[in-house]
Amino acid sequence: MEPRAPDEPLVSVSDLTVRFSRTGQTIQAVNGVSFDLAPGEVLGVLGESGSGKSVTLRAMLRILPAHRSSVTGTIRVAGRDVLALSGAELEDYRGGTVSMIFQEPMLSFDPVFTIGQQIAESVRRHMKVDQQAARARALEMLDRVQIPSAKRRLDAYPHEMSGGMRQRAMIALALACKPKLLLADEPTTALDATVQIQILLLLRELQREFGMSVIFVTHDVGVAIEVADRIAVMYAGRIVETGSVREVIRTPRHPYTQGLLSSTVRGELRGQRIEAIPGSPPDLAAMPPGCAFAPRCKHARDECLRAVPGAVDVGGGHEARCVLLKLAA
């Protein structure tokens, strides 16, 4: 591992670009995403369907289909150049330094192995311990995520558990090897409202206890406010606005963020889906040269169409990509 300056962020992504090539088309799923994340910080990523949230997380863990995607830019996590990793180093990184919780816990467990086996497998891989110690660690983690009668659940198959239980088990699996960074891709979307809240509370509690950084992807503004320190709003593969939760929610500067927040009625934040902005996101196979939000933006003007607006810092690390801000400055 390379030496790391003490004030270096845990995660530093710059100009991340992901393209998929499929039947002669190039899908520009992520278009120059840059952000930093401090140790112990929680970043909430908001954005509507197809805005590139999952692809960004998958690129960070290097789990995109290798032959159909091309990833450029730099991703540094815990001092490592992630895109340069290969072989055993990459395997150590996945699940050891960074781990991931997926949206659908039923689909992300292997149906023919028990929960205990699947947690222990990861523990053995990263902590270099024997089967017994790995099993003990699995049990400890199931206890830690408050799964009742954890000992019995160790030998349960995924289909024998409820959705909420499975997501707890997924969290146990993800955290068993004490990662420095947790990538959570809509971990509560597939769950009932009451279970959602329990899982969110659990995640927040564990995040504090483990002191890890989290990138939390969600559709749900309420959830983002609940769990995040900072928010990044994505649109068509770009972060169009980022800043502290407080700043972004109170004084959104990008027209897309403004639309997003106004469509989420106050007091009813949780459970609201983002959909109330008229129009639809651009075709990622034919991205416009300028601001991708222009066709839906009521402030759009000529210069919006010329080039992608640069990020403007409006103070305190609150940034947005909109020509209006440049005019104001």
Place this chain on the structure above:
Amino acid sequence: MLLYLVRRLLYVIPIGLAVSAICFSLVFLAPGDPLSAVLPADASLELIEKLKADYGFDRPIPVQFGKWVARAVQGDLGISIATGRPVNSELARAISNTFVLAFFACSFGFTLGLVLGFIAGYWNGTWLDKVVTSLAVAGVSVPHYWLGMVLVIIFSVFFNWLPATGMGAGGSSEWAWDWEHLQFVILPAVTLSVIPTAIITRTVRALVADILSREFVTALIAKGLSDRGVFWHVVKNAAPTALAVMGIQLGYLLGGSILVETVFAWPGTGFLLSVAIFQRDLPLLQGTILFLALFFVFLNLLVDMVQTLLDPRIRRT
């Protein structure tokens, strides 16, 4: 689970009875007299009547059936009209010969099918996959007897490397584990293995491609497993279905192939069946069909049980 097994086993009794009734009566649907084949053309009526009485052919069919079943459950299937030997011992030797052939065909076919299927599934959509898939399609489409004859022409007639027919020098029908006998089994085994190879290739290819496209494989990679670690998960997920398909294929091969055994004059059950049909050897025919039918009933039971044991999702419910 135990209850399920017992219930499945009990089902076998009525199925077995029904199957034997059908086997027995099917034979009577065929035209002609069972004894005509063995009797001289000028046999006296007296002799015919006597023989009929000896074999019990003069009794009403239900009575014949009752007697036949009663003896069959005691393991006595009667006497072959053509050879005069007990059907039992004819059958036993044919079964063991068919098993030898099936053993070689399966060892070869399953290994090849698993390897090809894995390769095609793993590199799903690439040229490698396309080559393997076309081979598999060709494999299930090619007629057995045609392939058998082509192999004989190439390896026996043209190169003179391998014997064309039989299972041992001088028409021997006793198996031994030496090259003398091995060389006889190669061509029929390869011919017989083509369809199971193709079917297993296709099954495994579809299984592997499907499993690899599932979200949990991404999750396995995400937790840091190596290709080898993921491979093991793929194997365990594919195993129940792959084993069931292999079991069924093994079963078909153990049942013997009339066409392949006839082309290669391999003295197994398929060959025995064709001999019995052509000679209208009624007891032999009934005995052989009964054995094969019951064999498939048990085979299905076995496949079901293996699949149940291997798949935790069925096992616990």
